[in-house]
Amino acid sequence: MSSPAFEIERAGFLDRLETPRNALMLVLVMWVPLTVYVLFGDALDAGADWVLLPAVPAAVLLYVMAVRTFAESWIALAGATLVFFWLIVAVAVPFLPLVDPNQPIAPFTPPLTEARDHFFVLGADFKGRDMLSRALWGCQRVLVWGVTATLVAYVIGTMLGLLAGYFAGWWDEVISFIANVFLAFPVMVLFIVILNYLGASGFNIVVAVTFASAPAIMRIVRGLTLDIKTRDYVFAAQTRGEHPVWIMIVELLPNVRSPIIVDACLRLGYTTVAITTLTFLGLGLQPPDPDWGLMIRESAKTAMLWKFSYMLLVPALSVSSLILGFNLLADGLREMSMKD
Numbered sequence: 001m002s003s004p005a006f007e008i009e010r011a012g013f014l015d016r017l018e019t020p021r022n023a024l025m026l027v028l029v030m031w032v033p034l035t036v037y038v039l040f041g042d043a044l045d046a047g048a049d050w051v052l053l054p055a056v057p058a059a060v061l062l063y064v065m066a067v068r069t070f071a072e073s074w075i076a077l078a079g080a081t082l083v084f085f086w087l088i089v090a091v092a093v094p095f096l097p098l099v100d101p102n103q104p105i106a107p108f109t110p111p112l113t114e115a116r117d118h119f120f121v122l123g124a125d126f127k128g129r130d131m132l133s134r135a136l137w138g139c140q141r142v143l144v145w146g147v148t149a150t151l152v153a154y155v156i157g158t159m160l161g162l163l164a165g166y167f168a169g170w171w172d173e174v175i176s177f178i179a180n181v182f183l184a185f186p187v188m189v190l191f192i193v194i195l196n197y198l199g200a201s202g203f204n205i206v207v208a209v210t211f212a213s214a215p216a217i218m219r220i221v222r223g224l225t226l227d228i229k230t231r232d233y234v235f236a237a238q239t240r241g242e243h244p245v246w247i248m249i250v251e252l253l254p255n256v257r258s259p260i261i262v263d264a265c266l267r268l269g270y271t272t273v274a275i276t277t278l279t280f281l282g283l284g285l286q287p288p289d290p291d292w293g294l295m296i297r298e299s300a301k302t303a304m305l306w307k308f309s310y311m312l313l314v315p316a317l318s319v320s321s322l323i324l325g326f327n328l329l330a331d332g333l334r335e336m337s338m339k340d
Helices: 004-017 020-051 055-069 074-095 131-137 139-167 169-183 187-198 202-228 232-239 244-280 292-299 310-339
Strands: 113-115 118-120
Touching: 020 055, 020 074, 020 139, 055 074, 074 131, 074 139, 074 310, 131 139, 131 292, 131 310, 139 169, 139 202, 139 244, 139 292, 139 310, 169 202, 187 202, 187 244, 202 244, 232 244, 244 292, 244 310, 292 310
Parallel strands: none
Antiparallel strands: 113 118
16 A cells, blocks of 8 residues: 555656646657657667657656546546557557567458467458557557648648738738638548649648648637737737737737647547548558558458458457547547636
């Protein structure tokens, strides 16, 4: 049994971690190694796994902080648990006792069956590759490219929304007109057009998501900015002679962050769906590395037979659980913001 002094010290340690600066540092310690691993893992060869070593405790600490933060909303807590499950898997999967996800062992082996001295918990696909290994490894690229694409879209969309809302006038007219042009296209059509022109790659997915999502984000931020810029503290900053950039970043942006964070969680789910769909269509992430969209694409025909349906269900349930996590997290955050 732990002593009261230890409990107080542990609570104090977590309280210090929950400051915005320390939380941001933990996010960077988790996210930067994961991104480097996904983008440059092949070039790092044997040392690639060591890159992810500091990301594992960072991800666990972030989940503990999320549990403390979202304790008042079971919806947010359930969503954070699903999202952090895949985040922790993404950074810890090289250290798990799994076989090579691209290694063919025993084709068409059903789940909970042993073949060639290997026990297949979730079965093997038509090439004999372990489905459990491929499902766990497959979350890395979806998370990295999905979050990166959404982040870039939010940076650009938020910047344009602040400019259009704060300056109004011709700034608002030009930016809103360009946004409306892109919003006139169905999102998936815009994705397909851009990726057909630029080619299928992770970087081009970021470009496509930015063009498709930034205009909608801009309109959200613009509307919030038009309302908030009439507040007294904004007039006070203008009276002091503060630069417009300072006013937008320091006075306006912090006061529009809550709706943006809720929308970001929902948009992460949309982006995950888009990346998986584009990969299924052959326009997204490319083989041979495991990816949920590729797994669905490769097993689509084989899984039409009921006994091989697990090949489709495993990646489909994986991506669905991640999307559900983002959606529940958004609902929980909205519920918590309404209580405040």
